[in-house]
Amino acid sequence: MLTKKLDIIDADRCVGCLSCVFACARRYGEGGYDRSAIAVRSVAGVEKGFVVIVCRACTDPPCAKVCPTNALVAKKGGGVFLNPNKCIGCGFCRNACPIGAVMWDEAANKPIICVQCGYCVDFCPHDVIGIVERQTEGV
Amino acid sequence: MHPNDPLYRVLYIDLTKKIYWIEDRRELFENYLGGAGVAINLLKEECPRGADPLRPENPIVFAVGPFTGLYPIASKTVAMFKSPLTGNLGESHAGGRSAIAIRMAGYGAIVIKGASKHPVYVAVHGDKVFFRDARALWGIKSSITVARIIREKEPGAGQRAIMRIGRAGENLVKYACVVTETYRHFGRLGLGAVFGSKKLKAFVVSGKRSLPVLDKRRYREIYKELFDTMVKSPLMKKYHDLGTAANVIPLNKIGALPTKNLKESKFENADKISGEYLAEKYLGRRLACAHCPVACIHLAALREPYETEPYFYKTTFISYDYELIYSLGSMLGIRNAEDMLKVLDEVEVLGLDGISSGVVLAWATEAYEKGIINENDTLGLRFKWGDYETYIKALRYIVEQPNEFYKALANGVDYAASKYGGEKFALAFGKNEMPGYHTGYLGYFGFLVGSRHSHLDMGGYSIDQKALGKEYNLDELVVKALREEEWRQILSSLVVCFFARGIYKPEIVAKALEPLGWNLTPEDLGKIGAKIHRLKYEFKFREGFDLDSLRLPHRIFETPTPHGYLDEYKFKEMIEKFKLLIQKQI
Numbered sequence: 085m086l087t088k089k090l091d092i093i094d095a096d097r098c099v100g101c102l103s104c105v106f107a108c109a110r111r112y113g114e115g116g117y118d119r120s121a122i123a124v125r126s127v128a129g130v131e132k133g134f135v136v137i138v139c140r141a142c143t144d145p146p147c148a149k150v151c152p153t154n155a156l157v158a159k160k161g162g163g164v165f166l167n168p169n170k171c172i173g174c175g176f177c178r179n180a181c182p183i184g185a186v187m188w189d190e191a192a193n194k195p196i197i198c199v200q201c202g203y204c205v206d207f208c209p210h211d212v213i214g215i216v217e218r219q220t221e222g223v
Numbered sequence: 224m225h226p227n228d229p230l231y232r233v234l235y236i237d238l239t240k241k242i243y244w245i246e247d248r249r250e251l252f253e254n255y256l257g258g259a260g261v262a263i264n265l266l267k268e269e270c271p272r273g274a275d276p277l278r279p280e281n282p283i284v285f286a287v288g289p290f291t292g293l294y295p296i297a298s299k300t301v302a303m304f305k306s307p308l309t310g311n312l313g314e315s316h317a318g319g320r321s322a323i324a325i326r327m328a329g330y331g332a333i334v335i336k337g338a339s340k341h342p343v344y345v346a347v348h349g350d351k352v353f354f355r356d357a358r359a360l361w362g363i364k365s366s367i368t369v370a371r372i373i374r375e376k377e378p379g380a381g382q383r384a385i386m387r388i389g390r391a392g393e394n395l396v397k398y399a400c401v402v403t404e405t406y407r408h409f410g411r412l413g414l415g416a417v418f419g420s421k422k423l424k425a426f427v428v429s430g431k432r433s434l435p436v437l438d439k440r441r442y443r444e445i446y447k448e449l450f451d452t453m454v455k456s457p458l459m460k461k462y463h464d465l466g467t468a469a470n471v472i473p474l475n476k477i478g479a480l481p482t483k484n485l486k487e488s489k490f491e492n493a494d495k496i497s498g499e500y501l502a503e504k505y506l507g508r509r510l511a512c513a514h515c516p517v518a519c520i521h522l523a524a525l526r527e528p529y530e531t532e533p534y535f536y537k538t539t540f541i542s543y544d545y546e547l548i549y550s551l552g553s554m555l556g557i558r559n560a561e562d563m564l565k566v567l568d569e570v571e572v573l574g575l576d577g578i579s580s581g582v583v584l585a586w587a588t589e590a591y592e593k594g595i596i597n598e599n600d601t602l603g604l605r606f607k608w609g610d611y612e613t614y615i616k617a618l619r620y621i622v623e624q625p626n627e628f629y630k631a632l633a634n635g636v637d638y639a640a641s642k643y644g645g646e647k648f649a650l651a652f653g654k655n656e657m658p659g660y661h662t663g664y665l666g667y668f669g670f671l672v673g674s675r676h677s678h679l680d681m682g683g684y685s686i687d688q689k690a691l692g693k694e695y696n697l698d699e700l701v702v703k704a705l706r707e708e709e710w711r712q713i714l715s716s717l718v719v720c721f722f723a724r725g726i727y728k729p730e731i732v733a734k735a736l737e738p739l740g741w742n743l744t745p746e747d748l749g750k751i752g753a754k755i756h757r758l759k760y761e762f763k764f765r766e767g768f769d770l771d772s773l774r775l776p777h778r779i780f781e782t783p784t785p786h787g788y789l790d791e792y793k794f795k796e797m798i799e800k801f802k803l804l805i806q807k808q809i
Contacts, residue, residue: 099509099510099511099518099520100510100511100513101511101512101513101514101515101517101518102323102513102514103295103450103514103516106292106295106514109433110446112433112439113436113439113440113442113443114433114434114435114436115292115293115434115435115436115442116292116326116327116431116434117292117327117382117433118431118432118433119433123381124381125380125381125382126381128374129367129370129371129374129405130404130406130510131405131406131508131540133508190431191433207450207516209454209516209518210518
């Protein structure tokens with residue numbers, strides 16, 4: 085099947101403005117970035133450039149594999165769906181993601197999961213992130 | 224403001240007692256928004272009359288504003304303190320991640336009081352404040368290394384600001400700066416020396432939180448409008464493409480680029496240190512302050528071979544801006560970009576203010592030319608226009624202060640000239656070394672009476688340029704300049720970067736405040752701006768600022784501006800006019 089997912093187009097173009105990070109938090113209609121699903125930090129000082137961490141929408145997602153309560157479920161075409169009512173906040177998913185893309189909502193003690201909506205892409209002025217189409221087998 | 228917005232929280236840190244506490248100062252923010260407006264109030268509360276800027280009684284205030292973390296380009300932190308350079312109001316703004324970090328840590332302002340006996344650095348992580356031993360960091364050669372060490376030790380990567388001083392601050396050079404995120408600075412008026420006097424090597428802030436808004440839908444809409452305007456604006460494009468360095472060629476063309484201590488106002492080598500040339504040959508990376516889509520920060524990549532080993536290079540990233548190209552380029556007659564970049568890098572390593580450093584060295588060069596000082600004073604250095612190696616050595620001497628002459632230079636150009644002579648070509652206004660605009664009356668008028676003696680107070684240099692070929696009514700323009708400074712108090716209370724001043728107009732600001740829970744009209748904002756300006760001037764008068772004894776360096780009358788030769792008498796008239804306006808205000 086053909087699905088759309090968020091992807092890094094070129095991290096070397098990132099200027100560290102954090103516009104994407106703030107955009108993600110605005111989905112909740114709030115400022116700041118406590119509940120943002122994207123993170124941007126410098127590699128080792130800003131002169132070396134930036135690391136942009138977004139969910140890769142894995143087709144066989146390790147975060148869902150380790151969820152003991154089935155709160156995280158793999159979606160058809162990639163990525164995961166979170167049912168917060170089932171989530172007990174154990175943090176296994178966060179540890180399982182090798183790229184650190186499972187962020188954490190400290191107040192709720194639950195993971196923050198990227199829903200691949202692409203709202204952040206509209207606010208990246210330098211074409212670092214984008215929505216790409218990909219062919220997947222499905223799950 | 225939204226009742227749950229943590230903006231009202233002010234963090235107080237006492238370095239003497241190593242304690243901290245948080246106070247609810249809602250009334251201050253409701254009346255003065257944040258940034259400069261809140262900071263001047265906190266400064267007045269905390270700084271006793273006649274305080275010695277380098278004694279523990281001088282407080283440091285940092286403040287951010289209601290837009291920080293909510294709207295783009297509200298990315299400046301306002302620092303207020305008593306300036307060791309001028310002995311009066313010290314106000315300096317910096318971007319980087321500083322403002323977002325303070326806001327995300329949960330504060331609208333931070334007050335640092337007292338002084339530590341031994342070197343410390345302070346780390347604020349949300350509600351917790353840690354006093355860390357910095358004895359092993361004191362005296363480290365480069366301000367950049369200090370940040371590298373702290374980066375490894377402290378949490379909060381991607382969400383923190385690391386403000387620190389170099390050896391210039393440790394050694395109390397009166398125009399030492401505070402560096403944040405390596406390429407942004409609380410540059411002017413000597414905050415670095417105040418840090419040094421408190422034995423405060425660095426100040427780290429980090430945090431992560433949500434900020435509530437009242438009308439979520441409106442908030443998102445207004446954000447999108449603002450963002451789209453910013454990204455499409457031609458002015459913003461200019462700052463993104465070439466950065467402020469884009470100004471070198473146009474200013475040189477009209478004869479407003481101070482050159483060789485302003486003996487000239489056009490530089491024959493301007494092309495070789497211009498924004499265009501630097502972008503083409505050296506630009507290695509562009510950066511943004513946190514929450515600013517423009518990314519005006521330009522880093523040159525300078526590749527230098529090691530002399531001792533073939534095919535062994537080091538590549539240094541050096542940030543450049545118009546002001547530094549003026550002060551450490553044309554002002555010193557430096558003829559090519561590579562030489563200039565090396566001087567810029569040294570200033571960064573030592574933690575000096577780039578503008579003041581260049582003006583001080585330019586004065587020293589002319590004083591040496593004229594025989595006012597000699598090699599006994601300079602410890603053998605022969606100052607010569609364009610000789611960057613001598614300038615680098617001199618900068619190190621200014622920081623080390625091995626003799627009376629370099630001690631004098633470390634006190635600023637006004638002090639050095641009062642000791643050695645050469646006042647006529649000592650280019651300071653209100654004791655602050657001049658910025659790079661020989662544009663006409665309004666530019667200099669702004670340096671003289673602007674509340675922090677900065678070109679950005681009134682933007683007089685821009686008024687001068689816009690008036691070229693048009694009516695130049697000084698009487699009217701004085702009023703215009705004052706109104707501009709009053710409005711800029713609002714921008715710097717919202718901590719909006721002045722580069723976005725064309726976007727954040729009064730109506731837009733009022734509209735953007737609404738969904739956050741503020742109810743202010745453009746007229747209300749105008750009144751608050753005037754009130755903040757008045758408070759700043761009251762502080763200046765309290766600390767001895769006197770409009771009747773302002774020193775105008777004679778040099779500015781000797782070199783033609785785009786408006787021709789300036790007439791000293793006209794400045795007297797402008798100041799008289801200004802006095803009437805200020806008296807009405809106070």
